[in-house]
Amino acid sequence: MPHRIPRMQRASSPSGHRPVMIAIAGDSASGKTTLTRGLVEALGPDRMTAVCVDDYHRHDRFERREVPWTALHPEANYVDIMEQHLQLLALGQPVLKPVYDHDTGLLTRPVLVEPREFVVVEGLLPLHTRLARACFDIAVYLDPPEEVRRGWKVHRDTTKRGYAPEQVLAELDRREPDSATFVRPQRRWADIVVRFAPIAGREDPPGTPLSAELMLRPTIDHPDLSAVLPGGDQRALHLKLLRDTDGRPVDALHVHGYVGAEEAGVVVKAIWESLGIDAPVPASLGRFAEGTSQPLAITQLLLLYHLLDTARLHGR
Amino acid sequence: MPHRIPRMQRASSPSGHRPVMIAIAGDSASGKTTLTRGLVEALGPDRMTAVCVDDYHRHDRFERREVPWTALHPEANYVDIMEQHLQLLALGQPVLKPVYDHDTGLLTRPVLVEPREFVVVEGLLPLHTRLARACFDIAVYLDPPEEVRRGWKVHRDTTKRGYAPEQVLAELDRREPDSATFVRPQRRWADIVVRFAPIAGREDPPGTPLSAELMLRPTIDHPDLSAVLPGGDQRALHLKLLRDTDGRPVDALHVHGYVGAEEAGVVVKAIWESLGIDAPVPASLGRFAEGTSQPLAITQLLLLYHLLDTARLHGR
The missing domain is CATH 3.40.50.300 (P-loop containing nucleotide triphosphate hydrolases)
Structure with missing residues (x-):
């Protein structure tokens, strides 16, 4: 439990x-x-x-x-x-x-x-x-x-749904026009855009989790991370003001896959404590099929923050 | 058509x-x-x-x-x-x-x-x-x-649903407590209670349709039939003020199965004309699996009257 x-x-x-x-x-x-x-x-x-x-x-x-x-x-x-x-x-x-x-x-x-x-x-x-x-x-x-x-x-549909790789790739191609027309435009309406990806130009050892880039749009109030993330993009965990792909200003929170548990823990603690909940951070955060990921944990925690903060604000 | x-x-x-x-x-x-x-x-x-x-x-x-x-x-x-x-x-x-x-x-x-x-x-x-x-x-x-x-x-479930008569009767018995507790109490909430039944004490020739007894409760405005139904319960089609089984006052419209097309036609015409619709009475009224029934036709026409009258009143 x-x-x-x-x-x-x-x-x-x-x-x-x-x-x-x-x-x-x-x-x-x-x-x-x-x-x-x-x-x-x-x-x-x-x-x-x-x-x-x-x-x-x-x-x-x-x-x-x-x-x-x-x-x-x-x-x-x-x-x-x-x-x-x-x-x-x-x-x-x-x-x-x-x-x-x-x-x-x-x-x-x-x-x-x-x-x-x-x-x-x-x-x-x-x-x-x-x-x-x-x-x-x-x-x-x-x-x-x-x-x-x-x-x-390809990995999921061949291992869990019984398809051959070429079937999955053909289906991806067949759906591409509708993905472009109906699915991807929804990015425009998100308060948070989440991108899990390897970091370009780095050669991390096998098993390093993917990094997370979180676009935090000013459409909802995000937790104040300025105290624990003083800026600068040299660290494994940093917040950066930039223009989104559509030109709109956005805060980008980067969590690199190789971030250490201690460095990530400072941010996790800051987000969690801002909620004022008298309970430990949920142990399930960051778990996925292949292991545990700090970028995934911080992403889930940020969503959890918004859920609990909304409930608190609305008296729900 | x-x-x-x-x-x-x-x-x-x-x-x-x-x-x-x-x-x-x-x-x-x-x-x-x-x-x-x-x-x-x-x-x-x-x-x-x-x-x-x-x-x-x-x-x-x-x-x-x-x-x-x-x-x-x-x-x-x-x-x-x-x-x-x-x-x-x-x-x-x-x-x-x-x-x-x-x-x-x-x-x-x-x-x-x-x-x-x-x-x-x-x-x-x-x-x-x-x-x-x-x-x-x-x-x-x-x-x-x-x-x-x-x-x-028994007739329907043996001819159309493939059951044996004793199966249908057993199922009726099994459902009887729930019918009594949940289905029949809904009679209380009806604006119109419809009872198709043979008339007690009469020996009508085979093929005579069932008679209809329509309880017209004062919860909605029924068409004024006083001009065409002067009262008295001797005729095949008559309106009678009585107390319902629950003691509440109600108008009971009786349409006997042996009513002639001409006598029924006078009532049909009165109901239909009160709606002011420039079209003939729908020819489909009164048809059922075994033929045509004046009591069924008048029942359906009365419901049609209420549907069209409500639409007219509400500008729908």
Whole structure:
């Protein structure tokens, strides 16, 4: 049983009590589930509901052969029902969510989803429409370099979903136009853009975790890290003011993969203590299939900060 | 292509335009589908959406063996999701409705339901909760005598659903406590209670349709039939002031199965003309599997009157 954060205000979320909502948007195999799982483990499944919104397909796999869209095209999905369900969850109401069975390619029995204190919504298109975006207190976009994501997708789909590598690569190519048109533009709407990537030009030893670059947009209030991160980009952990790819000003928090536990610990402690919670930092942060990553831990902790801070601010 | 009633106000119902909602509640094999079908045929499927709310089961047929409830017990159903969907439909919003497959006993792929100008909701429990009842402009309860309903159920389930008569009778007995506790109390909430039954003490020739007794409660405004139905209970079609089984005052409209087309036609004409619609009476009224019934036609016409009158009053 991992350390979990004690409740701040109320016991469980009764129906109608509005949860804090966070979106984790990103393309297929961009790391959404890894990030989400760490949040649910830190808060506990009795406090956080996890929802994947990639099941709102109009067609099953066989009908899809007859229509001109890939599965991620909005025309191939009940986007209005996804919006409706997000609104209901944001209002604290349960929904009967559709389910797509990846094994059979069939649409199957829906599941009841009841929002707890916190709801994490991950998927390909949770930030696609204005009404959907309006449901979230915190919006995150996962933005790994395409070559990293392709590697992750080939690895996952060949080891866990039974595909051959050339099938996965062909599918990536087939989806590329829709990814470019519908998935990647959601980066624009994120409060935090997360990029896990190797650092260009470094030859870190095998097993070094990927570094994280976190774009902290001024659309929400981030924890004040100026005391523990005095600036300068020489250290393994630093904050840098820069222009985003779209020209807008942004704070970029860099966490290098080789950062030491002690150096990372100072930042973790600063973020955690600013929340004023009388509990140890959740032990589950940073864990992933291949081990533990300080960049992942700090990313998850930052999202946790925003979840708990929003709950505190809104008296939720 | 049967005669259909021309639109009164607007073309089709755009999303968000509130439909007129009617509930047809009643026990299994009480005639809900026959009544509903006539309404949809009269208005046309482009103007009326038909929804059956008996698919909100928590369990499939196999899981149900492990739980202490019959399929019609509220605990065995997502009653809160049914309420939510009725509210959304009443607000003009689409819903993704669950589907129970009667052939396999499995819960399967949900269907998109989009409310048109009129929505007819039939089922075992549409009037069970206060929030569900609040969604309806007109509430109808089908109340055939139990021996009539048992006969209908045995006939339907043996000819169309492949059961043996003794299986159907055993199932009726098994459900009886829940019917008494949850289904029949909904009669209390109906604006119109419909009872199709043979007339006690008469020996009508075989093939004579069942008579209809319509309890017209003062909870909604019924058409004024005093000019064409001067009272007295000697005629085949008459209106009678009486006390309902619960002691409350009610108008009872009796339409005997042997009523002549001419005598019924006078009442039909009066109801129809009071709506001021420049179109013939829909030809589909009164049709059922075994032929045509004047009592059924007048019942459907009365419901049609309320649907169109509500649409007119509310500018819908």
